[in-house]
Amino acid sequence: MAAFLTSNANISSFLSTLNPTISSFAAAQLTALLPSTVQLQDYACTEKQRPSVAHNYFEPETDLPVIDLASLRSINGSERDKSIKELVRAGKEWGFFRLVNHGLPLPLITGLENQMHKAFALPLEMKERAVSFPNAPWGYVCTARSASVHKPLWQEGITLPLDPHTRKEVVNKLWNDDKEQCKRELSAYINSVQRIARELLEALAVGIGIESEVLSKYLVSGNSSSMLRLNCYPPCPDPSSILGLGAHSDPDLLTILHQDDVGGLQIYRDDRWMGVRPQVGTFVVNIGDVLQILSNGIYTSCNHRVMLNRERPRKSIAFFVVPQPALTVSPLPQLVDTDHPQLYKTFIYSDYVASYRSHKLDGKSNIEKFRLQN
Secondary structure, eight states: OOGGGGOHHHHHHTTTTHHHHHHHHHHHHHHOOOTTOOOOGGBBTTTSSSOSSOTTTTOOOOOOOOOOOOOHOOOOOHHHHHHHHHHHHHHHHTTTTEEEEEOOOOOHHHHHHHHHHHHTTHHHHHHHHOOOTTSSSEEEGGGGGGGTTTSSOOEEEEEEOOOOOHHHHHHHHHOOHHHHHHHHHHHHHHHHHHHHHHHHHHHHHTTTTTTTTTGGGSTTTTOOOOOEEEEEOOOOTTTBBBBBBBEESSSSSEEEEEOSSSOOOOEEEEEEEEOOOTTOOEEEEEEOOHHHHHTTTSSOOOOOOOOSSSSOOEEEEEEEEEBOOOOEOOGGGGGGGSSHHHHHHHHHHHHHHHHHHHSSSSHHHHHTTTBOOO
């Protein structure tokens, strides 16, 4: 194990190796990640989980399938049909795809990235004013400061709801300057990705022969607990031993991700880890466990993880399409018949989430627990 993992005292030495601008930003984050009760070695992964592919290595001739949202929106029937078929193939064979021509202006995304930087650079005591709200996941999250977390993650997060009133409360607690601009940018971003999520879910439904609204209903108030998550992974003294996020599939229907230019997202495909190249103006979208279950295994979620690096923080913005906790989830009856028996149990979504959390980011082990033994 690297020497940096032997003592938190080595952090000052580590910070001195960074670019001065990054060092001051990282110092605020490492204060949060390393309270007196947590040591660097507490973050270390097992030998089997150790990164085998660098955060910035991308296979030269391999990339995610590309889906053009402009083609999905086309009034030309044949162009739209072709795009739906490509989307369905990506959902079946990869569980991940790159979305281009999504229509969000780059200045909006850049503005939101700047707001994230301001928030994560705040002193810890200011960030903790927005620690998760009672009985809700909203606000500032740092697992190193939670007594209920078995293993901390080398990241900070800010989780925001779709409800504008609650979102306003989070913003008011975290952003001192430019509050109104931040609210406008968040509202514009969330409204845009909601629309994109609805269009993708409708196309994914139509592509397998079911009514368009069957999947997109999970974005409708009363059915949805969807959320936006702002993530920041600080520079790490020992990225060869510590992961930003371990191997997992998402316990939702769909995730729409913007990642910055740092790199670090990797997916598991064909028995190897593959880096997902950052590309300006695109989103990375992945199928979640719930969509795999609703589709009775037609679509597939995919193992993915986040690598760290020593030089730069990595930031991402993730929109999760999440059912209400009390909703019943089961393979859709339209997709179950004699030739296609039901593959997964019927369950309450909150039970799935509780089971997921108990698995501690252990790949796709949770969805397998809900598989029927036919």
